[in-house]
Amino acid sequence: MTTPVSLALAIGALVAGAVVGYLVSRARTRREEARPPGPTVAELLERLVRSSHNGVVVLNKFGDMVLHNPRAYELGLVKVNQADSRARKAAEQVVETDEPMEIDLSPIEARGRQPEAVLGQVRPLGDGFTVVEAVDHSEAIRLEAVRRDFVANVSHELKTPVGAIALLTEAVLDAAEDVEEVRRFGGKILRESTRLGQLVTELIALSRLQGAERLPDLNVVEVDAVVREALGRTTLSAESADIRITTDTPSGLLIEGDRTLLVTALSNLLENAVAYSPARSPVSISRRLADGMVEIAVTDRGIGIPEDEQTRVFERFYRADKARSRATGGTGLGLAIVKHVAANHGGSVGLWSRPGTGSTFTLRIPAHVRPDPAPEPGRTAAKTSPAPRQEKTPERTPRLVVTGQDSPDHGGNL
Structure with missing residues (x-):
């Protein structure tokens, strides 16, 4: 039988337990409230x-x-x-x-x-x-190797014509009384000095392009005008090599960029195609609009480029065929300039090649978007002239695409 004393003790224990539980819960709540929000x-x-x-x-x-x-x-x-x-x-x-x-x-x-x-x-x-x-540290080591190679290549490329000019000058002095010999050696001096000047000019151009970001001020440029001017620059070397350059019909396409740089890039692609093509073989230019980009492709039927070398042809001073490049007067910087011109225009340059078949270099530049004309008051908007027809991408697409941003800069020509 429960006595009044035991009942009082039980009630007291329940009350004490409730008080302790309340105090513990309150302390926990205060700690949670005091803790700052967010991760620890x-x-x-x-x-x-x-x-x-x-x-x-x-x-x-x-x-x-x-x-x-x-x-x-x-x-x-x-x-x-x-x-x-x-x-x-x-x-x-x-x-x-x-x-x-x-x-x-x-x-x-x-x-x-x-x-x-x-x-x-x-x-x-x-x-x-x-x-x-x-x-x-892979990238740092690679860049250091590229820097060393660049210094060594520049030193070699400058030393070769300078040494040749010095030797030829001595020969001219020794043959001062022989008019024909003087003319012959003088012609060689002119070629070497021209090559030296071209090398210095392209080095300066490449250094400027490498230090520049995407061009801030872009002009509307006619693609057909760029093609015509680049053809004009390459005609003499193509005729000397007995190579005929053909092109498709005018496209009416427009791009935004620097006309001088674009002409230089396309001229370099054409000179490269001529230099690595056998006599009486064709070189062609085509242009089209694809996915909002204007594509200017230069195709040759030359020696082609092995697949393991295709990732390096845009490096400075890299040549797939060193003897042939030197014989044609190449500096080894042309394709590096093309890569950086494309990158500075927000575009890219692609390469498809097969040894014994030929190569196709494709310069891709964002197309200019024609604004719709504003309608006159009281009239409905006039129909705009249709944009050039976009072609579907052919099966033979560039195997390698270089943007200049996603590949580290080491520039170069074939």
Whole structure:
């Protein structure tokens, strides 16, 4: 039988429990209200590590991973849920010395798109923990190699005509009394000096194009006028090589850009086609509108370009056939200029080629959009003249497209 005392104790316990529960709930609510809205510091740090462009791995004193980000897999720092053995070995040394160190984490065997050069930085975190940060240095190393090649190529290209001019001048002095010899050597001096001047001019043009972004002030340019002027510039060299350049009918297409630069780019493509085509072979120009872009294609039936070299023909001073290019007076900069002219106009240059068949270089520039004429008051809008018919893309499309932005600049000519 329940006594009044036990009943009072039970009621007291219930009241005390309710009070304690209320106080605990109130304290929790106050803590939640006091906490600032948004992610915690720990959550932000985790996001920072996961979004880092570098690979990050945290190891404990046993070499086990306690934290890593997705980039660590991409750079080869983590393989099969385990840190690279070189990183683990370096981490052990860092724990012992408590001094940071750098290690080479470059892949032993390059596979697919895996970076070629990876530098690792190992730092102590205390209590036996270390952090390994992998940095992709492939682009920096490649750019340094390009810079060295460029300096070496420029030095060689300048040294060749300068040396030839010096030797020819000595020959002229030795044959001062022989008029025919003086004329012969004088003609060679003129050719070498012309080539030297062309090289310097194209180097200056290329440096200006590389330093410029997309052209801010664009003019409306007639494509047919660009084709006519480029043909005029190339006629003499084509006739000398016994090559006939043909073109399709005028298109009436308009583009926005710098006429001088566009003529230079198309002239370089034509000169390139003439230089690498056998005598009495055709070179053709075609133009069309496709997907809002004006495409000007130059097709030859020349020696063609092997597929493994097609990604390099736009590099500065690169030549698929060095002996042939030098014999025709090429500087090795023409296609680099074409690439940058296209990029500065918001366009691209494409390449299709097959050894023994020929090549097609396609310059793609955004088309000019004709504005609709404003209707006169009280009249309905007049019908606008139809835009040039857009053609469907043929099956033989450019295999390689270079924009200038998505490919690192190393410019060049065939």
